[in-house]
Amino acid sequence: MKKILFASDLDNTLIHSHKKKTETDLCVELYQEREQSFMSQKAVSLFRQMIQQKNICFLPVTTRTVAQYQRIFFPEQYHPEFALTANGYILLKQDMPEADWLSDSVCRVQPYQPEFRNLEQIFQQDSRFRHVSIADGMFVACACETSEIADDCLSDYQNLTQLQAFRTGRKLYFFPSDENKGSALQRFRKLYPCDLLIASGDSEMDLPMLKIADIALFREDQQDFASDVLQLVLDTALS
Numbered sequence: 001m002k003k004i005l006f007a008s009d010l011d012n013t014l015i016h017s018h019k020k021k022t023e024t025d026l027c028v029e030l031y032q033e034r035e036q037s038f039m040s041q042k043a044v045s046l047f048r049q050m051i052q053q054k055n056i057c058f059l060p061v062t063t064r065t066v067a068q069y070q071r072i073f074f075p076e077q078y079h080p081e082f083a084l085t086a087n088g089y090i091l092l093k094q095d096m097p098e099a100d101w102l103s104d105s106v107c108r109v110q111p112y113q114p115e116f117r118n119l120e121q122i123f124q125q126d127s128r129f130r131h132v133s134i135a136d137g138m139f140v141a142c143a144c145e146t147s148e149i150a151d152d153c154l155s156d157y158q159n160l161t162q163l164q165a166f167r168t169g170r171k172l173y174f175f176p177s178d179e180n181k182g183s184a185l186q187r188f189r190k191l192y193p194c195d196l197l198i199a200s201g202d203s204e205m206d207l208p209m210l211k212i213a214d215i216a217l218f219r220e221d222q223q224d225f226a227s228d229v230l231q232l233v234l235d236t237a238l239s
Contacts, residue, residue, distance in 0.1 A: 001055045002055060002195040002196050002237075003055055003057070003193075003194045003195045003196070004055055004056045004057065004194060004195065004196045004197075004198060004233070004236060004237055005057050005059060005189070005192070005194035005196070005197050005198070006050075006056055006057065006058050006059065006198045006199075006200075006233050007059045007061050007084075007185055007188075007197065007198070007199045007200075007209060007213070008058070008059070008060060008061065008199065008200045008201070008229065009060075009061060009062060009181075009200060009201035009202060009203070009206050010060055010062045010064065010069075010072065011037070011062070011064070011202075012202040012203070012219065012225075013200050013201055013202045013206075013219060013225060013226065013229070014039070014043070014047075014060075014200075014226045014229070014230075015028055015029070015037040015038065015039055015072070015226070016037065016038055016039075016226075017036070017037060017038075018035065018036070018038070020038075021038050022040070024040070024041050025038040025039065025040055025041070026038060026039055026040075026041060026044050026075075028072055028073055028074065028075070029071050029072045029073070030071065031071060036071070037072065039075070039226060040224050040226065040227060042224060042227045043224060043226035043227045043230060044075045046227055046230035046231055046234060047074070047075050047078075047230055048075055048076055049230075049234055050230055050233055050234055050237075051076065051078050053234070053237045053238070055237055056233065056237050057081070057082070057192070057194065058080050059080065059082050059083065059084065059185075059188065060080055060083040060084065060085075061083075061084045061088065061181050061184070061185060061199075061201075061206075061209060062083070062084070062085055062087075063086070063087045063135075063141075063173060063205060064085055064086075065085065065086055065135050065136045066085050066086065066090055066092065066097065066136060068085075069083060069085045069092070070095065079094070079095060081093065081094060082188070082192070083095075084181070084184050084185070084188065085136070086135060086136040086138045086139070087138070087139060087173075087175060087179075087180065087181060087184070087205070088179070088180070088181050088183070088184020088185070088187075089105040089108075089109065089136065089138040089139075089179070089184070090102060090105065090136060090138070091188065101187075104187075105138065106137070108176070108179060109137070109138055109139075109176060109179075112162075112163065112176045115161060115162060115163060116134045116139070116140050116174075117134070119140050119157075119161060119163070119174060120132055120133070120134055120140060122157075123140070123142055123157075126153070128144055128145075128149050128152070128153055129142050129143070129144060129153070130143050130144060130145060131143040139163075139173060139174060139175045139176070140163070140173070140174040141171065141172070141173055141174075142171065142172040142173075142174075143170055143171050143172075144170045144171075144172070145170065146170055147167070147169050147170045149170070150167050150169070150170045150171065150172055151167060153172060154167045154172055157172075161174060162177065163175060163176060163177065164176070164177040164180075166203070166204055166205050168203050168204075168205070173205070180205070180208040180209075181201075181205060181206060181208050181209040182207075182208025182209045182210075182211060182212050183208065184209075185197075185199070185209045185212060186212060196214050196215070196236070197212070197213045197214045197215070198213060198214065198215045198216075198217075198232070198233055198236065199212075199213035199215070199216050199217070200216070200217040200218075200219075200225075200229045201217075201218060201219070202218065202219035202225070206218070215232070215236065217229050217232065
């Protein structure tokens, strides 16, 4: 039986926000005691079936910080053995940062720390930003009031830094240009080999890991993309 590694983005891939919530969706995240993220009932049912397959290793690959990731409660109180958070810079093993991986990542981002701090200071003086942080010490993350404002800020700043800039909705991210979800996934595969890699995502930040996958799924206009992805993973595992 083939060992399958299922590496997936979370937000807008396997889970979605209240903006896309339907009446029957199930909550999978609370933030400040408010329902934050959801899965459809069909996706939850397929997820339950997937985690019962012993030849599937489910690996969340997310830009969320460790704290943001740990707010999610998967169906059946399931805790993935591994998760790549902070865009791959932090590997969680049984919900705890893996020390060697973290040490390696700290070394990788060390040359960029002055640029992180410089951008943080500049952005904090720009009233268009509602929130600015150096996320888990690994990259710069910002939030604006609207996606339109975020787009304007991206145009203003992306050519003023050596960091790679991305916008998703009203959020901006600035990463070291030589590190991404794809390079993190390649690091993971060296430690935990698999026979088949399936990857899914919905944004430009997910493309590097989709490019190295044996089977890649990218969200376009699907109403319930999570169900489509989980069904394919199940079908592949059972074939």
